[in-house]
Amino acid sequence: MREDGLTLIEILVTMAIIVILASVAMPLGKVSAKRAQEMELRQDLRTIRGAIDLFKMEWNRDGDVLLGAVCMKNRLTCKEVTGQYGYPKSLDVLLGVKLTGESAAVRGTMVRRYLRTMPIDPLTGKSDWALRCYKDGPKPSSWCGEDVYDVMTQSEESALDGTKYQDW
Secondary structure, rough: OOOOOOOOHHHHHHHHHHHHHHHHHHHHHHHHHHHHHHHHHHHHHHHHHHHHOOOOHHHHOOOOOEEEEHHHOOOOHHHHEOOOOOOOOOHHHHHHHEOOOOOHHHHOOOEOOOOOOOOHHHHHHOOOEEEOOOOOOOOOOOOOOOOOOOEOOOOEEEOOOOHHHHHH
């Protein structure tokens, strides 16, 4: 008399198939997670760099010569928030600059914001971006502290394409 059920061999074959499928799926999951982090990092870098560029355009100066439209209308604030070349003195400046010019009082806008919040680096989990000054070389060992010309991640890992994240 034959009973319905699974034999030991059938169970072992089924488990072997499941293990093979899982071993194929795991690396794909890790790669897709890393790719998502890389896309988020690229977007965050674009956002911060765009804010720095907009700030530079509006608050531009060359030493004591004020060039940017907002800088000329807010002379006192300009020298407080910008470096010698018109870049922001820190990333925090991009979160809000208190305006002092006449047009600020007329328009009712007392603060100029370039970022709502500081993006968090998806690789480190913190908003601890490495900074580069205008006068620094392409790969500075430390930030000079005068202005923020560029940002990069603190992570020393390599991307899926083999490049270093800090070179992005």
